[in-house]
Amino acid sequence: MKITGIEITHHRLPLDPPFHASWDTRPRTRFDATIVRVTTDEGLVGVGSGDAMAGFAGHEDLFIGQDPLAIERHWRILSNIQFHVGRCWPLDLALWDLAGKIAGLPVWKLLGGLSDRVRAYASSGTLRAPAALAEAAEAYLDRGFRALKIRFHRGDWRADIAALEAVRARVGTKLDLMVDCNQGWRMSWDAYAPWSLKDALQVARELEGLGVYWMEEPLHRSDREGMRRLREMTDIRIAGGEMTRELPEFRDLIRDGCLDVVQPDAALVGGITGLRRVAAMAEAANLVFTPHTWTNGLGVVANAHLTCALADAPYLEFPFDPPEWTLPRRDFPIREPLDVDRDGWIVLSETPGLGYELDEERLTATRIG
Numbered sequence: 311m312k313i314t315g316i317e318i319t320h321h322r323l324p325l326d327p328p329f330h331a332s333w334d335t336r337p338r339t340r341f342d343a344t345i346v347r348v349t350t351d352e353g354l355v356g357v358g359s360g361d362a363m364a365g366f367a368g369h370e371d372l373f374i375g376q377d378p379l380a381i382e383r384h385w386r387i388l389s390n391i392q393f394h395v396g397r398c399w400p401l402d403l404a405l406w407d408l409a410g411k412i413a414g415l416p417v418w419k420l421l422g423g424l425s426d427r428v429r430a431y432a433s434s435g436t437l438r439a440p441a442a443l444a445e446a447a448e449a450y451l452d453r454g455f456r457a458l459k460i461r462f463h464r465g466d467w468r469a470d471i472a473a474l475e476a477v478r479a480r481v482g483t484k485l486d487l488m489v490d491c492n493q494g495w496r497m498s499w500d501a502y503a504p505w506s507l508k509d510a511l512q513v514a515r516e517l518e519g520l521g522v523y524w525m526e527e528p529l530h531r532s533d534r535e536g537m538r539r540l541r542e543m544t545d546i547r548i549a550g551g552e553m554t555r556e557l558p559e560f561r562d563l564i565r566d567g568c569l570d571v572v573q574p575d576a577a578l579v580g581g582i583t584g585l586r587r588v589a590a591m592a593e594a595a596n597l598v599f600t601p602h603t604w605t606n607g608l609g610v611v612a613n614a615h616l617t618c619a620l621a622d623a624p625y626l627e628f629p630f631d632p633p634e635w636t637l638p639r640r641d642f643p644i645r646e647p648l649d650v651d652r653d654g655w656i657v658l659s660e661t662p663g664l665g666y667e668l669d670e671e672r673l674t675a676t677r678i679g
Contacts, residue, residue, distance in 0.1 A: 346403075441476060507540060604627065
């Protein structure tokens with residue numbers, strides 16, 4: 311079997327009303343998705359999604375005519391492309407979807423088959439007033455979730471703590487609570503400084519008292535020494551790595567004791583092929599491996615397959631913050647949105663590949679390139 315074509319299409323879903331993401335000072339009026347299709351001479355097609363595949367044009371010949379199952383070879387080429395022009399990891403996801411279809415197996419089973427399910431944590435995306443956030447937390451609990459990630463970005467961390475306190479007062483210990491400080495993330499137009507180690511330590515001490523499960527991105531993504539020291543100075547788990555680019559960087563973060571929870575996203579960093587290496591590194595160091603998943607439904611599914619196959623993750627991120635961020639918005643490229651069961655579990659199927667089906671009618675209507 312040979313690869314005969316790679317098709318990349320771009321799609322845009324208008325958001326009305328806009329989505330006010332906590333990490334973005336500009337209201338989001340659209341949600342873009344890039345779809346990658348890899349076709350073969352036997353008619354099978356693999357599908358992936360994630361980054362916009364910027365810089366990939368002109369590199370198709372490096373894959374066409376090749377064996378689709380030579381995934382390690384393809385991963386090395388994608389790593390070279392990342393070095394020169396851009397991140398094109400959705401192609402890796404499409405190749406794994408294709409590999410599963412060739413083998414007649416779901417990717418979670420092809421990768422290792424540890425489990426077909428992982429418990430989800432509801433990952434909020436907006437900044438709500440304390441009372442409204444407490445109401446939302448109760449609604450998550452009623453829907454089956456047992457964990458919730460809350461965003462800190464209100465300008466003063468004391469206001470963030472007040473919102474967290476309102477949630478803890480409302481739901482008690484029925485929900486595990488995570489906090490995303492977003493100090494490692496910046497939009498292109500952001501010019502403000504991240505927290506210092508002393509800032510992060512003050513917040514960490516408050517979070518310890520509220521029984522928070524982990525503290526995510528408390529410092530700038532490059533401040534490894536600060537993360538190492540913070541981890542030593544607090545009992546709370548330190549999480550990060552969602553946008554770390556290279557595998558050796560994960561090796562160093564783990565070796566140097568910077569993280570308790572390792573969070574790369576297969577749709578954005580390294581693909582499934584690269585991140586199965588990171589999962590093994592984390593396991594060897596007795597750390598938690600649980601990917602970031604804030605792309606679209608295809609990305610959530612791909613990370614779920616990786617996690618279920620290889621990791622004993624306590625939770626996996628499930629982006630969901632209604633009414634601003636709903637499953638139809640997040641998963642608009644696929645026919646059936648990914649949801650959790652009544653007990654808050656993501657349960658994967660036996661369908662070969664990654665198991666999703668594109669909504670071709672919706673993709674036609676939203677295509678922009």
